Every structure is written in structure tokens, then in C-alpha cells.
Amino acid sequence: MKNSKLIYTKRIDRVTDYIRSNLDQSPSLDDLAKVAFLSPFHFHRVFTAITGETINAFTNRQRLEKAARRLKFSDQTATEIALSCGFTSSSTFSRSFKKYFEVSPTEYRKTGKIENSKICKDFHPVNEYVLEMSDEELSRKFPVEIKRFPERRVAFIRVVDAYADNRVLHAFDRLIDWAKANSCFDEGTVFGMSLDDPTVTPADKYRYEACITLPDSGNIDFTTEISEMRIPKMDYAVTRVSGDIKIVATATEYLFNKWLINSAFEPEHQPALEIFLDKENVCNWEHFELDLCIPVRPLRSI
Template sequence: MPTTDKRIQADYRNRINRVFEFIEENLDSDLSLTTLSDIAFFSPFHFHRVFKFVAGETLNEYISRKRIEKSALDLLHKSITATEIAHRYGFSNISSYSRAFKKYFGVSPTGFKKQNPYKHSKIRQLDSKNEQGHPNFEKYICIINNLNNWIQMNAKIEIKEMPMMDVAYVTSIGPQNLESAYKKLIQWATPKGLINEHTKMITIYHDSFKVTQANKVRMSASILLNKKIETAGEVAQNTINGGKFIVGSFEIGLEEFEKSWTGLFLWMNENGYQKANSEPFEIYHNNFNEHPERKAIVDFYIPIQ
């Protein structure tokens, strides 16, 4: 980063957080360098350098990737046409969208939607890490049935109306940095009296492991706030929109998180629900290190329309 002062670095990350949020909410808009550098209060030149350091890719690479990946999730989870999706994510026409999509995924949007959903899901990792290629249809059905059975045995699933929730958070790019983000958040929150036995830790997922490389998935390591509080440095505030959610309650080992998410999205699709545009998240109810079997007691939330 263009400075070694930790306080300035934290301030820079906070400013880039605002840009992340703006991009997320305006993928259909003209996300120009000038507009985004103004949001971050940087000169365009300085902003380019800082953004690449924080995000790990250039601004144009990040915006293009987000548009394509978000559109792919819409193709998987929503009953809308590729043309509608193209306009939703700022493409001038279906041809330019199709070219960009095929360059990224190696298949057209229509082909992506028609393909066996197994290919674009973490379900394929639940079979065998030594398996080459994708299984046949019968094997796919067997895996789906096994996953459905596992979910029925290990999850309590409800549809809930949730209120708006205010959180303080630290951004993590990639799961490899999530623990560090929580440490920074707790270090900030503890002297303010925000950490106690009732504190709810929340991980918000701004990207999906289905379509985004793991080391580029943006997450917010968060705590639930019961009052407005001033944040600074890398710690920022955000709001989880209220609304209707699928809530899956689990008591699972750390190695079962992926299976749980996959199963919950499968349950969503098979029960006729469509994901809303806001982000899924996890709320933790214990410290898994203190559990006799090192299990996490956790609720998974998928926002639905």
C-alpha cells in the first residue's frame, strides 16, 4: 500500500469498503473511475493504486467480474431471461453480455442455464475428490437425494420475517483472511463493551463460492449492534435489510459448512423459492472451540422474494 502507517492503511480500507458497497448496489450503472474515486475521496490515480492493493485486482477487473458472477447466480436462481439479466447488470445488449459471459465461464448464458446444475455447484465436491469429470445423471440424482436426506436429519428449516439489523464489520477478501478480520473486529469492540456472552457474530457473504474463486470471495466479519456507535479505521457499519428469509439451524462441524449451504440452497430451489438480491449470512450461537465435539451452533440465512 502507498504508506506504512497502520492508521492510514486502516482509513484507506474503510474508504474502499464504501466503494465495495456502492459497486454492489449499482452494478447496472456507469461505474466510472471518477465517480468511484470521489466516493473514496482519492484522486483517480491514487484510487487506482489503493483499490488494487485492497481488492487484489484492478477496478475494471473487479467490476467486470462482479457483473458476470452476479448474473450467473441470477441465471441459476431466478426465472428471468438472459436479456433481462444483461440490462440488469449494465450491458448495452445481449450480444455484448453473451460475449463477456462466455469469455469468463467458457459457455453462453443460455448454455450455462441449461447445463446440469451439478457442474456449477459445490455438490460435485461432496462425491469424491478423486473423481474425474462430472457424474452421470443417475449418480447426480443419488447425490441430490443423499444431500436432501442429510439436510432433513441435520437441519431445522423455517421461513422467517427478520427485522433490519445494524452491524459493525471488517472486510475479508477470501476465507483465508476471515479469522484475521474477526480478530481486528473483536480488538476494536472489546474496549467499547460490545463483546459479551450475548454478542452475535455474523458472517455476511457478498459473493458465492459457486461462481467466485474462493480467494476472491468478499465477506464481512460482523457483530450485531443494539445501538448506533462510531466506527473508525477498518471497522465500518452496515445494515442487513429486513425481510423474508429461509433459516436453516445447524449443529455441525467446520467441515460441514459447505454441505449445509449447498443443501439449504437445494431446499430453496426444490420448494419453489427465489433468492432475493441481498446477501446470505450466518449467525453463530456458540464458540465451536468450547463445544465438546468442536461443533458450531449456527443459523444460515438466505434472503428470498
């Protein structure tokens, strides 16, 4: 069947989304197979065939990457982070973290870097694009507003190993062609979502979703490749960016590493957004017109 792999991929996407949303739990193989509408006898082989990882390896990597983000962006203790990410104890978490990243949780929290790790070569070289600017220059160039976004109905294409072979660009091409054919493009907002942190996720595992908002109601002819979801109402920290990839990388670095940790907000457990303001030229990546958006909530004391 021509589209069989896409069908299997969408089923396994349901499972990876479920695992990511329930990292503090340990669902059984039968439970995960039900999410994918697959037989438990064959589910593990299908999962590995689609993702390139075993269920245990995928779950462990997601837990460690989530923990790394919390070490970097929250004031939670290592024990609190360990338990919230599904580890049975802080000692188990510390051993797993050190084994995977080759740096202890304490060292990572101090530096925010894993550059000595042997797997670091598989990460995106994001830092090479960041421009040298003072804090004053950054805050002046990238002012941040808090905006409330309503609940949205969204069509999307998920891409794995996202930046290999222009996969993201091709996904946006296909999504935009589909939206125009279904009369959704003119009123839709085109945006992208990074499901992983490029500073901790190996490049070949990095996932990105090319998205467009849809009318709240009405029947739309979805293809095998294009899925539908709803994004809940949420507050976002938003800064506008105009320029090349170095400007985008610098703004992203500032938003997460400078503005956020000095603000009265903490990140929600939802992906950041890149809203393409010039949606007719989404695939012109020599110059960007973007709103960079981090989902946030008021910072809580612990």
C-alpha cells in the same frame, strides 16, 4: 502512517460496495473517486493497488458473477439478466460470459457448473465436502423456517482472500476482542456474511465479513479496521446446523440448490448469513453450531 493502508482499504470498500449495488449503471471515474474521497487523477492507481484489479476488470467480474447467480437461481431470460447486470445486449453478455467461464450462459443454466473452465482451479473446492444424502434425508435433517429479522446496526471487519492463512478466524478474534472491550459482546449476535459466491468467485477475490450486532444507539469507539453498517429488516430462510464442515457444506448446498428452487421464494439481493450460536467458540471450526440464513422474498412470476 501505521494505519494508512486500512484507511485506503475502507475507502475503496465504499467504491466496491457502490459498484456492486449499481451494476446496471456505468458510473464515471469522477463519480467513483468522489465515493472514495480521492482525487480522480490518482483514484484508479489506488483502486488497483488495494484490489489487485482495474476498475473495469472488477466491474466486469462482478457483473458476470451476478449473472451466473441469476442464471442458476432465477427464471429470468438471458436478455433480462444481461440488461439488469449492466450489459448492453444479450450477445455482448453471452460473449463475455463464455470468454470468462468457458461455458455459455445456456450451458451453465442447464448444469450450474463451470468445472471445465481454466479458472475453475482458483475456486473453492466446496463440492468435495458435500455428503451424499437423499432429498428426504436432507429435508428431514435441515428443516427450513422463514423468519423476519429486524433492522440491525452492525460492526464488521471485511476480509479479502478470506480463507487464506486463517484470515477469517483472525478477523473474528479481533472483532470479538474489540466487542468485549466496548461491552458489546454479551448482547451482540456474532455472524458472518459471504459477499461472493464461492462457486463463481476466484478464491483470492473472495470476500467475507466478520460481524456483530450493536445496540441501536450509543457512541462506540470504532477502530480503523472496524466499520459500521445497517442491515435492513428482511425475511430469511433459516436452517439450523450442528456438526463439522461437511455438515455445513451439505446444508448450504441443500438450502441453495434444493430447497430454494423448489420453494415459493427467491433470494433478495443481500448476502447470506452464518449466525454463530456458540459465540464463545466461533473460532473452533472443528464443530459448528450455526443458523444458515438466506435473505428471501416471495417468488415473482415473469
